[in-house]
Amino acid sequence: PEPEPTISHYSLIILVQPSTNQVLFGKKLRGFGEGKFNGFGGKPNPNEPMRDCAVRETFEECGVQIPPEFLLSAGTLTFTGMGGKQMIIHLYRVNLDNFPFSVKASEEMAPTYFPISSIPYDQMFDDDKFWLPTVLSEPWSADLALEGNFHFDGDKISHYILTQNNNL
Numbered sequence: 001p002e003p004e005p006t007i008s009h010y011s012l013i014i015l016v017q018p019s020t021n022q023v024l025f026g027k028k029l030r031g032f033g034e035g036k037f038n039g040f041g042g043k044p045n046p047n048e049p050m051r052d053c054a055v056r057e058t059f060e061e062c063g064v065q066i067p068p069e070f071l072l073s074a075g076t077l078t079f080t081g082m083g084g085k086q087m088i089i090h091l092y093r094v095n096l097d098n099f100p101f102s103v104k105a106s107e108e109m110a111p112t113y114f115p116i117s118s119i120p121y122d123q124m125f126d127d128d129k130f131w132l133p134t135v136l137s138e139p140w141s142a143d144l145a146l147e148g149n150f151h152f153d154g155d156k157i158s159h160y161i162l163t164q165n166n167n168l
């Protein structure tokens, strides 16, 4: 029998600033995805709810304290093709125009703003170009949920399915 795949859950938070048409990413300075730009996020601690993980990881990695009411769920992305491991990413979107914040670099992430019109997709995970444009679109409907399934062949996506649901 095939061994059961190991499933790991992660949060991933996209910080958008519509008033300046920018997004705040972090350049990962160590570990998995080193050198790549990405949203903030990571693995929950034991028994930690995913939303709490999202708020904690964002604060740890870039100093932005997200008031929980401004953390909007944006769907889930599932990844296969990385050996016996399967990854589920719980995606969140935050509008930085909604609250005051300060940005602070961390040992793990160098926070960097990008114009929404020039996202550095060539320095990001290969899946991002498929789903990020939707998450960056304005106006954002809090009812929107992306469901993506991505299959990696090496570091490239070989096939994927992406749907956009309206949470009724």
Ligand code: 6OG
Residues within 6 Å of the ligand: 010, 011, 012, 013, 031, 032, 033, 038, 039, 040, 041, 042, 043, 079, 087, 089, 125, 126, 127, 128
């Ligand atoms: P740490 O374990 O370093 O959290 N992540 C990915 N993000 C995208 N866009 N694509 C991927 O394709 C990803 N794989 C992992 C999830 C890792 C962070 O990196 C994200 C977490 O936010 C493979 O703390």
